[in-house]
Amino acid sequence: MANAKGSAFLLAGGTDLLVRMKSGAIDPELIVDIKRIPATQAITKTASGFKIGAGVPCAQLGRDAALVKAWPGVVEAANLIGSDQVQGRCTVAGNLCNASPAADSVPAMVAARAKAAIVGAGGRRSVAVEKVVTGPGRTSLEKGEFIEAIVLPTPAPKSGDAYLRFTPRTEMDIAVCSAAVNLTLGPKGVVTAARVVLGAVAPTVVLVPAAAKAIIGSTLDDDALANLAAACEAACAPIDDKRGTVEFRTEVAGVLARRAAKLAYERAGGK
C-alpha cells in the first residue's frame, strides 16, 4: 500500500468503500482486501480487555456474550449501522476510518476509551480512537498505515455504557445527532467517572469533559442531568443540512445525552 502511486484503500466490509466507488466519489488505484487474514477476523479476550480484529463484521460483536456484557453501548452502536445485511459486512475499524462525524460506533468507542492498533511500514502504534479522525473524511493515519484492530479495555467494576442516536427512521438511516455515555459508580450510586461523547454535531465526534463533570459526584438527579444536557448543547457546533437543523441537532443532542446517561447508570447498577 505504501508503494501505490494513486490512492490505496483497505477493504474490510466495503460497505462505505464500494458505495463511494460506485458513486464516482473515489477511483482507487489499489484495494487490499483483508477479510481473508485470520487475525483480522477474531474478537480476542485479553488480560486487559478485548481486541476486535479489523475485519470482524459488526453483527459478530452482538454474538460475543462477554463483549456484550462488558460494553453493551459499543455493541448497540455497532448494531445500529445500516441494516442487518450491512452489519453482516461492515466493521467498527472501517466505520472509524470512513471518518464520518455521524459514524455510529465511534462515539461509543471514544466513551469506552478504545484504542486503535495501527500497523504500517514503520511498525505498530496504539492511538486513542478520538485521535484517529481529524475531520470529515480525514484521518491521522500515514500513507501505508492501517488499523489492524480496535482494543477495548476491561471496564471498571460498576460501570455501564450506552449509545443513542436520533434518526427519523427506525433503521437504514444515518444519525442526525448521537450521544454515548460511559460511567462508573462509587458507593451509594454516586458517579465517580464518566465520559460523554456526541456525534454528528461537529466535524468530528466530540468528547465533552464539561458534560462528564456535570454528572461526576451526582446520583444522576434531575439537576445533574439538566447540567449534562446544557454542557452537551454548549459543545455542539453542527451544520444546517438536509438531515437536520443546527437548532434541532443541538437540542436533541442534549436530550440523547441525558437519556444515554440514565441508561448507562442503570447498566452500572445505579437505581
Place this chain on the structure above:
Amino acid sequence: MTLDTQFTDQKFKLVGSRPDRPDGVDKVTGRARYGADASAPGQLVGAILRSPHAHAKIKKIDTSKAEKLKGVKAVITSADLPDLTNGNRGNYDILENCMARGRALYDGHAVAAVAAIDAETARRALSLISVDYKVLPHVTDVDAAMRSNAPIVQPHVRTAGGEPSDKPTNIAQISTFGHGDVEAGFAKADKIVEKSYKTEQTHQGYIEPHACLATVGPDGQGELWVTTQGHYTFRNLCASLLGMDIAKLKVTSSEIGGGFGGKTHVWMEPLALALSRKANRPVKLVMSREDVFRASGPTSSTSMDIKIGCTNDGRITAATATLRYQDGAFPGIWGMLGAMTAFACYDLENVQSVGYDVLVNRPKVAAYRAPSAPMAAFGVESTIDLLAAELNMDAVEFRLLNAAKEGTKASYGPTYGPIGIGPTLEAVKNHPHMHAPLGKNQGRGMACGFWFNFGGQTCTDLNIGVDGTVNMTVGTVDVGGARASLSLIAAEELGIPYEHVKCNIGDTASLGHNDTTEGSRGTFSSGMATIFAARNAIEELKSRAAKTWDIDPEEVDWVDGEAVAKGVEHSNLGPLSLAQIAKASPNTGGPIAGHSETVADGAGVSFASHICDVEVDPETGSTRVVRYTVVQDAGKAIHPDYVEGQFQGGAAQGIGWALNEEYIYGEDGRLQNPGFLDYRIPVCSDLPFIDTEILEIPNPNHPYGIRGVGETSIVPPLAAIANAVSNAAGVRMDHIPMSPPRIRKAIKAEAAMHQEVSAG
C-alpha cells in the same frame, strides 16, 4: 345480453376467494423479468448527461470528443430528435422533457445521451461532452413562482381559465369548481375556520428504476421492452415523437417493480429508441436512483387556503379552497384535480374550490396514486377537525352529518349514485380501534378521502386449449395482483377451476389499444372485458355443443362449466363439459376463443375513511405510528388479498409522505437528497400492521359491482396522521411532512405562545 354492464348481484363460487397469485413464484424466486432484465445480442449501454442547473440557456453542446472515444456508437442531442409534434403542445412538452431543447428547465433535465459498448465507456463519453450553459434565475417554490416578479419557466405560457393577458406567467391554469353562493353560506355560519397549509414534494418511490431495451432497425421497425404502466400509450407516444408507424413499434411491458402513476409517462424511452436508431444496435437504458429522483415525475408540492363555516348544530353552510399546486416545468392538471377532489366527500349547498397549476424549475410532475387528492384532503380534513373541535362535536359525527350520499350533487359537478362515504364513516364509528385507550404522548386522528377512478379502452382475448385450459391475454399491466383477479373472473364465468386459467399481459402486437393502467382501472375495466370475452366464448362453446348434438344453439344452456341441452325432448343428451367441447374443437370448427374490445364506462367513485394512532416524543419530535386502520369501499373484492394489499400500500405510502418524505432543494435549485438515504420512505420496522376493513357497496355500472381500489387508500393518510399528531403533540400541524424538526418547532412555538399568554 353479453355486453350488459349493469350490476346483477350474481352469486359467486370463486370470486371473493384468495388463491395464490400466478406471478408469485417467479417473483419470490427472482425469475420474474423486470425492466432491466432483458438483453439482446450486440446490445449497447445507454447513458444520459443531465443539467446540473435548475434553469439555464444551453448555448452550445460539443459532442465531438465523446464521439471519437473508442467504443462509443452513438451520441444524441435534441438535434437528433426533430420536432414532429405538428403543433401538439402536449407532445412537444413530452419531447422537451425527454431532452432539453436549447434550455435546461430543472436540475436533472437531460441534455445529451450516449450509447457505448459498456457502462464504463458510456460514463467516460458523458464526461467528454461539453455543454456551454448560461445560468438563468430559477424558482422552485410554488408560492414564489406565482409572484409577478418570479423568473418565468415557460415564456409561451398564458393562464388558461384566467383573465386574458399577454404577459408571461407561471400560472398555467386556473380551474374553478363548485355551486351555490359561498358568501351567503358563510353569512349563515355560526362558526368559521380558515387556515393555510403546505405540503412538500414527494416521489412515488417505486423500487424498480425506469429501464428499457430499445431496438430500431434501418427498416423503420422497432421493439421496446420497458417497465411501464401502459405499453400501448408508450408505443403511440414513442412512435409519434420518433416519426415511426404505430404498427411497426412493438412494445412489451416487463414485470413492473412499482409504478403508482410514475410509470404512466415516458421519460427516457424515446432517447433509447433514438440512440438505437442512430447506432443501429439494441440499446439498454437504465436509470440510477438519482436519475429517478431528479428526472422522473414526482407529485406536486402545494400551498392551500381552506375555509369552512357551519351552524352551531354542525351543518356546513359554505366551504372554499384555494389550492396552489406545482406542476414542475411543464403544465399539468394537478391543481385542477386537487380542486375537483377537495370537497368530494361532503354534501354541500355552497362550495367553491379553485386550483392553480403553477410552473417551477423542478421535474415535470406526474401522477402519484390518486394524484392531487391527498394534499387537498389534508387541508380540508384538518379544517374539518378544527371545526368539530370548535363545535365541541365528535369529529366522526360531524363528518357523518355532512357526508355526501346517493343523490348529492358533488362539488365537482356530477350527482352521485350509491356511494360509500357514509358507510365507511359508520364502520369507523363502530370500529374497536376508535374506542381503544391511548397511552402517554399518543393521539388519534381520522380522515376521509375520495377518488374518481377511471375505465377506458380495454381489450381481452381468451383462447381455449384442446385440453380445456384457458389462455387469456389482457392489455392492462398487472400492477397489483390483477392476473389473479382476472383469472378468478374468467374461471367464474366459464365454470372451470382457477388453476385452469393462465392470464398473460399481451404486448402491443397481440391486442388492440388498451389505455394505461391508471385511475384504478385494471380490475374494473379488464374485469369487465374478461366477463364479456368469457361470455363470448361461452356462446361459441354452446354453438359447438349444438353442432355436436345437431340441435339449435338456442336450445343449449351453459351451467357450471357445461353445455346442457334444454327441454325434455333432449333429456337423452348428457351435458358436455368445457374440456370435452375443447377436445373436439379441431373437428367442430377449429379453435374456440372469446374476445372483447370495449370502452369500460361507469367506473364507480370510491371513498375511504382511515383511523390512525401515533405516539410523539415531545423532546425530539419523533413520531411513531402505533395503530392504523383502513376502511374502504371496494364495490366487490374479487381477490380480497390484493384489495387489502392496495389498502395497506396506500396507507404505507401515506405514512411516509406524512412524516418524513420530501424533496429538499438548495438555494441553487439543485435537489439535495436524490437517494433513499436522505429521501426517507419508511422501512418495514417504521410501520405497524395496517388493519383493513373492506366494504362492498356495488358499483351499479359493472356486472360484478367492481370499483377501483388502488388509489383511494392514499387520500386520507396525510390528514388522518396530521390529526393524530396534532392531538398527540397538542399543537395543530399544518405543514407536511411532519418531520421531527417541524414538530419540535411547532411544540416550542406553542409553548412560547402559552407562556406569553400567561405572562401577558
